[in-house]
Amino acid sequence: MTHWNVYYTVTSMDSAVQLLAEHAGEARLMAGGTDLILELEKGLHTAPVLIDITRVGGLDDIRLGEDGLIHIGPMVTHAQAAASPLLQEQALPLALTCWGVGAPQLRNRGTIAGNLVTASPANDTITTLQALGARVTLRSARGERTLPLRELYLHVRRTQMEPDEMLVDIAFKPLKANQRGIYLKLRPRKALAIAVVNVAIVLTLDKDTVTHAHIAMGCVAPTIIDAPEAEAALVGGPLTAERIAQAAQLAADAARPINDVRGSAWFRHEEVAALVQRGLETLRDGGERMDLPLPKAMPLLWGKTRLRPRLSGMTIAHHSDGDEPIECTVNGENVTVHGANSKTLLHMLRDEGYTGTKSGCEEGECGACTVWLDGIAVLACLVAAPRAHGASIVTIEGLQKNGKLHPVQAAFIEEDAVQCGFCTPGFVMSAASLLEEHPHPTREQIIAALSGNLCRCTGYYKIIRAVEKAAELSHTL
Secondary structure, X not given: OOOOOEEEEEOOHHHHHHHHHHOOOOEEEEOOOOOHHXXXXXXXXXXXXXXXXXXXXXXXXXXXXXXXXXXXXXXXXHHHHHOOHHHHHHOHHHHHHHHOOOOHHHHOOOEHHHHHHHOOOOOXXXXXXHHOOOEEEEEEOOEEEEEEHHHHEEEOOEEOOOOOOEEEEEEEOOOOOXXXXXXXXXXXXXXXXXXXXXXXXXXXXXXXXXXXEEEEEEOOOOOOEEOHHHHHHHOOOOOOHHHHHHHHHHHHHHOOOOOEOOEOXXXXXXXXXXXXXXXXXXXXXOOOOOOOOOHHHOOOOOOOOOOOOOOOOOEEEEEOOOOOOEEEEEOOEEEEEOOOOOOEHHHHHHHOOOOOOOOOOOOOOOOOOEEEEOOEEEEHHHOEHHHHOOOEEEOHHHOOEOOEOOHHHHHHHHOOOOOOOOOHHHHHHHHHHHHHHOOOOOHHHHHHHOOOOOOOOXXXXXXXXXXXXXXXXXXXX
């Protein structure tokens, strides 16, 4: 059971900030919710009132404004940012950063604004946006204020935001033709892993000479920090091996890491130097794009369509006592649910008999609860049940059509890709979404699409082969 009493779904920003003012100190905004749901369930925070802004139009825009700045709205997800042609072309470090966050289902819900507000020094986008010189705009019923991103943070998970404020805009200058940038992080595995150390670098060059440098580092201090001595060492000359090595060591000297369960201070100190050196070498050699796919090739798990339901009225409130039902569509059928307003979508579905959606880690780390919400693959354990009001949901029970198995289901049987079977529904839902999005996926796309799903039995070989087989089966239907 989660920890809120009232859940508001708003359809305008004015409603959101007004509710924040009315419930100051007791309300939290619900955007992606991938951090907030866990914080509430673990008792790290309390929020009697949640204000859902996911139905407010225009908050997920990524645009180049008339002021010459790139603007990112508070509902822009990591997946949207990674796949944005504008960001890939003019803010490559941010697209690269967002592509490395979590896994597809998490990127489909988690927002950049939420990443900034959570204020952990391990959060990826803070480092990159600081290196890009970003600023943020905060809004309340009292008005708006804009400040440099670096000034937002006071300490670990502490910001200058007042309880009634909402982050409404992120803005920064696009990279010019003579600028290059990169983001690197050390993590124990390629997906579903928080950075042990992360580094973002932006350079301005005049031919081979560095004229300006910005190096930001995460996980090495209470907040994201810069390395001014390392930056100064780069300016005025080319990226030679000697200058790179010197800058890397100066960056490490600027770090103030601590020992924790994810790494020792000594290890982080060494890795800062290694990441800065690798980043500068990669920029020198023109390889900053690294393994970032082009937008059209990305396996985002968005399926065929992306719906945005519109709800009537200014606000719709859901109370934990169940007075207001959750009305949604599950597997093509209209469903009305009572008494689920304080649950996650996972428990609402299972309590309503959709037990194919499995309860695994309930922390967004295993993918067993993957479902499609408005056509997009998400983790049901990290979605508040009232978010389903007015939405369309598909679970594994809904993949069969007229009693006939989905090609992915048939291929899993044919290729013997199931052992204990607990993780299988999540894999099947991710794979089916991938095939709707990319009917002829490469093996690399399959691996990326399934990176948010963990299996403790098979070693993945037969699972990957089953998805390849399903693509073949789909072509023959």
